[in-house]
Amino acid sequence: MNVLLIGSGGREHAIAKTLAKSPLLSTLFVAPGNPGMMEIAEPVVLKIENHQAVIDFCRLQAIGLVVIGPEVPLVAGLTDPLVAAGIKVFGPSQAAAQLEGSKNFTKQFCLEHGIPTAQAQSFDEAAPAKAYAATRPLPIVVKADGLAAGKGVVVAATHAEAEAAIDQIFAGGIGGNGLLIEDFLEGEEASFFALCDGTSALPFASAQDHKRVGEGDTGANTGGMGAYSPAPVMDAAMTERVIDEIITPTVKGMAARGTPFKGMLFAGLMIGPAGPKLIEYNVRFGDPETQVMLPRLQDDLLALLLACAEGHLPQKPLHFADEVALTVVLAAKGYPEAPQKGSEIRGVEKAASLPGVSLTHAGTRREGTKLLADGGRVLNVTGLGKDVAEARERAYAAVDLIDWPEGFCRHDIGWRALQRN
Numbered sequence: 001m002n003v004l005l006i007g008s009g010g011r012e013h014a015i016a017k018t019l020a021k022s023p024l025l026s027t028l029f030v031a032p033g034n035p036g037m038m039e040i041a042e043p044v045v046l047k048i049e050n051h052q053a054v055i056d057f058c059r060l061q062a063i064g065l066v067v068i069g070p071e072v073p074l075v076a077g078l079t080d081p082l083v084a085a086g087i088k089v090f091g092p093s094q095a096a097a098q099l100e101g102s103k104n105f106t107k108q109f110c111l112e113h114g115i116p117t118a119q120a121q122s123f124d125e126a127a128p129a130k131a132y133a134a135t136r137p138l139p140i141v142v143k144a145d146g147l148a149a150g151k152g153v154v155v156a157a158t159h160a161e162a163e164a165a166i167d168q169i170f171a172g173g174i175g176g177n178g179l180l181i182e183d184f185l186e187g188e189e190a191s192f193f194a195l196c197d198g199t200s201a202l203p204f205a206s207a208q209d210h211k212r213v214g215e216g217d218t219g220a221n222t223g224g225m226g227a228y229s230p231a232p233v234m235d236a237a238m239t240e241r242v243i244d245e246i247i248t249p250t251v252k253g254m255a256a257r258g259t260p261f262k263g264m265l266f267a268g269l270m271i272g273p274a275g276p277k278l279i280e281y282n283v284r285f286g287d288p289e290t291q292v293m294l295p296r297l298q299d300d301l302l303a304l305l306l307a308c309a310e311g312h313l314p315q316k317p318l319h320f321a322d323e324v325a326l327t328v329v330l331a332a333k334g335y336p337e338a339p340q341k342g343s344e345i346r347g348v349e350k351a352a353s354l355p356g357v358s359l360t361h362a363g364t365r366r367e368g369t370k371l372l373a374d375g376g377r378v379l380n381v382t383g384l385g386k387d388v389a390e391a392r393e394r395a396y397a398a399v400d401l402i403d404w405p406e407g408f409c410r411h412d413i414g415w416r417a418l419q420r421n
Helices: 010-019 051-060 071-075 079-084 103-113 126-133 159-172 236-256 289-296 301-310 348-352 388-399 415-420
Strands: 002-007 028-032 063-068 120-123 140-144 153-156 179-183 188-197 201-209 212-214 218-221 226-229 262-272 275-282 324-332 357-361 364-367 370-373 377-385
Touching (some): 010 028, 120 126, 126 159, 140 159, 153 159, 188 236, 289 324, 289 357, 289 377, 348 357, 357 388, 388 415
Parallel strands (some): 002 028
Antiparallel strands (some): 140 179, 188 262, 201 226, 212 218, 324 377, 357 377
């Protein structure tokens, strides 16, 4: 089977590496891909926003499945015309992608279906938003309604900070034209993933992300500075609660609306004293969570994604290695505000050759034989080990072999899991 994978980040590189193991795969095309994928996939120049061009390419190359990695083309509705053209797609319809595309939609959906989440109000003007914020206990969360590349959330410690965040979102057009003001949830964050075929959900894996740019979870929110899988807080009992209270009602509710969800449902959770609450939904594989989940997967990923697209997921549990995976994100200095591009990175091959290490490219480009930084988050270095400590040790040993003075990383990835031991 020929497969077209859309995307260019570390998530897509991890997906590509896992799809390449499938006996079902003939040729893997990536649009646009990145330098790390070139040994296992054929790069394609496609304007993804030109849906007809994607359809034409799929017909020309007899593509059996399109896998859409990033959220932007999903929210823009790429799945719908492909499916209408008879092309199988892993990824939800535009209507179903509203679960990520609009936080206001998801909040209302949760209220309608009794899904536990934080109390919130939505606003499309600054003055009433500030008035409401002034009445809520601190800290308070201000969220842009639409897509904001992981940066449209501010946890305000004061009402003045909340007002500044409201002004910034409305003035900068971040995440569309609206926002939510949400009560702060206490507890431990976790990410939980489930494959969905429109009518049923199959638990996939859990992970724990590190969103803040600085050590000790300080500084600005980012797209993620590191992760590990599985998340210790997601034991069997908590996993069952998340499925029963959050995932299953969502799948049933979306089907009842006439907008069945097919693809990967990614629940960002807060695990507190009263149990799990939904922080937000994403409608695709996470980044950097994918980089720690897929190295542990023992089943055929291509077969699973195809089953989602065709609407007949298996109902037997998936197989994951008992090992723990931990990934460290190497980012360009200046990230997330103004990452510096164009600096040379050396030592990547040496780092990737270490036992128990998997390296994925996130924001790189080639210039002749040189590998250059070309994004904010640039490389993901993943270690596999018998526990978090060993996985972390392997990941940072590989990081130490990478010669890139213009880059940086957090050195405390996995701290919460280590504190449990």
